[in-house]
Amino acid sequence: MSKHAPFAEVQASRPDYDAKDVFSMTKSPNPDWKPGQKQDAILKTEGFTADSPFREVEPGKDLDNAAMYKMMTWGITPRPVAFVSTMDKQGRTNLAPISWFNHVAADPPSIMISIVKGNRPSGRKDTSDNILELKEFCVSLISEPFVEAANYAAIDAPKGQSEWPLTGLTQRESRHVKVPHVAESAFSMECQLMHHQPIQNDAGDTTQNVFIARVRKFHIKEHVIDPDDTDIKIMPEKFKVVARLGGWTYGRVTSGYEVPRPVWAREKEDLERRGLVKEE
Numbered sequence: 001m002s003k004h005a006p007f008a009e010v011q012a013s014r015p016d017y018d019a020k021d022v023f024s025m026t027k028s029p030n031p032d033w034k035p036g037q038k039q040d041a042i043l044k045t046e047g048f049t050a051d052s053p054f055r056e057v058e059p060g061k062d063l064d065n066a067a068m069y070k071m072m073t074w075g076i077t078p079r080p081v082a083f084v085s086t087m088d089k090q091g092r093t094n095l096a097p098i099s100w101f102n103h104v105a106a107d108p109p110s111i112m113i114s115i116v117k118g119n120r121p122s123g124r125k126d127t128s129d130n131i132l133e134l135k136e137f138c139v140s141l142i143s144e145p146f147v148e149a150a151n152y153a154a155i156d157a158p159k160g161q162s163e164w165p166l167t168g169l170t171q172r173e174s175r176h177v178k179v180p181h182v183a184e185s186a187f188s189m190e191c192q193l194m195h196h197q198p199i200q201n202d203a204g205d206t207t208q209n210v211f212i213a214r215v216r217k218f219h220i221k222e223h224v225i226d227p228d229d230t231d232i233k234i235m236p237e238k239f240k241v242v243a244r245l246g247g248w249t250y251g252r253v254t255s256g257y258e259v260p261r262p263v264w265a266r267e268k269e270d271l272e273r274r275g276l277v278k279e280e
Contacts, residue, residue: 007248019144021254023237028257035267036276060202073099074246081244082113083140083150085171086130087179093171094126095153095163095182097142099244109215111139111191114199117207126159128209135193136177137213140185144240147250176216186221186239 030042043049057063063071073079082101086094100114118125124132131137142150146169153163164171172183174190181188191213199208226233236253243251271277 017144021252023235023253024255026255026257028259034274035262035271036274070246073244077245078243078251079245081142081150081242081250082111083142083153083182083185084113084127085138085140085179085181086127087134088126088130089133091178092160093162093164093180094130095167095169096125096127097150097154098127101139104212109218110194110212111189111215112210112212113139114208114210117205117209120159123206124209128211131193131211132196134178136179137191137193137211138174138177138179138181138188139191140182140188141239142242143184143186144242144252146184147242151250172219174217181219185219186224187234187241188219189215190217190219192216 030039033039040049057071059068079099080101082098084096084098086096088094098113098115102112104110104112115125115128117123118128120126120129122129127137146167149167149169153167155163155166157163157166170183171180172188174181177190177192179190181190193211193213195210195212197210197212198206199210201207220232220234224234224238226235236256239253241253243253245251268277
């Protein structure tokens with residue numbers, strides 16, 4: 001028996017999604033903080049003091065694989081979601097959301113996705129098999145207006161059943177790769193595989209496949225680009241990109257704050273005055 005209440009009942013008890021809850025900027029949490037300053041009074045309020053209790057978890061000893069996955073996906077957040085479109089050599093298309101994803105370099109522009117093992121004869125998922133066959137794929141970012149459709153692409157469809165018609169989303173032709181990308185997405189990337197690294201557990205079984213790919217072309221909707229910026233700055237209030245948390249939970253990006261990055265040449269004198277500079 002499930003320990004969770006029926007999702008339809010839980011969903012019905014929650015307030016409606018508010019599309020007008022637009023992105024806004026606030027002050028940073030502690031704008032008066034100074035280098036080297038202890039702030040236990042502030043941290044204590046939220047439970048983040050250095051001496052607050054810890055639970056130590058040792059892989060392979062304290063949690064089984066399912067519990068480890070659950071803990072890591074709740075702890076390493078928020079994660080961007082790669083909406084990955086692929087194609088096999090017969091031209092059959094596949095679409096899947098992958099939340100182990102990020103960019104890894106700007107020169108050359110490169111991204112990483114990591115895909116859990118599958119139940120196909122290869123031991124991989126269709127997405128992994130297709131990437132290894134064609135050596136190319138597309139990644140489209142997911143925005144709030146089509147998150148349900150994107151999430152539906154995670155269905156465990158049988159081999160040969162494309163997720164595209166199930167989602168109602170639109171294929172858009174790419175320029176450098178055969179694989180289409182999602183026309184509804186505000187930010188898509190055409191990718192060519194550079195590196196593939198299987199991840200093996202202590203028993204020698206492949207449990208994950210990591211792919212690093214070079215981006216050959218970006219496709220960005222004009223309405224999310226800041227017209228007042230000389231570079232291509234994506235406006236979060238227009239992008240409405242979603243983040244992945246743990247379980248079934250997605251997160252919204254509805255507010256932000258700026259924390260300027262320090263520069264040593266400008267900070268050195270003040271740091272010396274505070275006794276924080278170590279003499280070599």
